[in-house]
Amino acid sequence: MSDHYDDSSELSSEAMIEYVSVRIGDQLFGAPVNSIREVFAPQSVTAVPLAPSEVAGLLNLRGRIVTAIDARRRLGLPPRDADDAGMALGVERGSEIFGLIVDSVGEVLRRPRAELEPVPAHVDARWRSMVKGVHRLEKELLAVLDVSAVIGSTAKSEAA
Numbered sequence: 001m002s003d004h005y006d007d008s009s010e011l012s013s014e015a016m017i018e019y020v021s022v023r024i025g026d027q028l029f030g031a032p033v034n035s036i037r038e039v040f041a042p043q044s045v046t047a048v049p050l051a052p053s054e055v056a057g058l059l060n061l062r063g064r065i066v067t068a069i070d071a072r073r074r075l076g077l078p079p080r081d082a083d084d085a086g087m088a089l090g091v092e093r094g095s096e097i098f099g100l101i102v103d104s105v106g107e108v109l110r111r112p113r114a115e116l117e118p119v120p121a122h123v124d125a126r127w128r129s130m131v132k133g134v135h136r137l138e139k140e141l142l143a144v145l146d147v148s149a150v151i152g153s154t155a156k157s158e159a160a
Contacts (some may be wrong), residue, residue, distance in 0.1 A: 017113050019144065020089065021106035025077045028142050029102075030109060030135070031089055035147040037097065038090040039105050042068055045085075056101055061090065068099045074150055076126055091151055098151050109142065111135045116144065 019030030020039065045057040045068050054073040059066050068088065072080060080086060080103060088099035116133040123131070130149045135142040 015113050016110045017116070019109045019111065019142065021109050021142070022071075022087075022089065022102040022145075023104045023106070024071045024075060024102050028106075028137075028140055029131075029145045030111075030142045031100075031145045031147055033108060035091060036089050037092045040088050040090060040099070042085055042088045042099055042101055059099060061097065061099065064097055066090070066097045066099045068101055069151065071100055071102050071150065074130065076124070089147075091147055093148070093151050100147070100150060111142070119143075 018033040020033055020036050022029050022031060040061065042056075042059055045059045047057045048055060051057070054069055056068040056070040056073075059068050070079075072078070084103070086101045086103050087105045088101050089105070091098045091100055115135055117136070118133055119128050119131050120134070127143075130146050132144040132146045134144065
């Protein structure tokens, strides 16, 4: 074995971004791993009267009250089947925890930071406000979610 230290692996890890891949409708999204606290199956979501339409309700996550946000509603997509609860990404914002409900959660994907491309100009303005950019994959595009923007606009509308 050599005593030579090779720091290229450190450099390459800094040049890579890890995403939790999720499906919302037919689109593959990536949520930066560092913005996700946990992944869980939402159960017993209680509707909140007069809440904004994207707020699916409240749920109890190990003793903490969590606001559940429906990503489909936020993106203007049709609702999922009533018997499909989906999965949720636990996101912490300040002292609050939000559950971003998505259709499914896939694997963690590592992509080179340098390959992140701007959101195409023809994309709907609502989507553009919640997507940081896109990565080209072999068979489809990975739209990178701006989790703060998705959660942020809901948090602001709740405070209003």
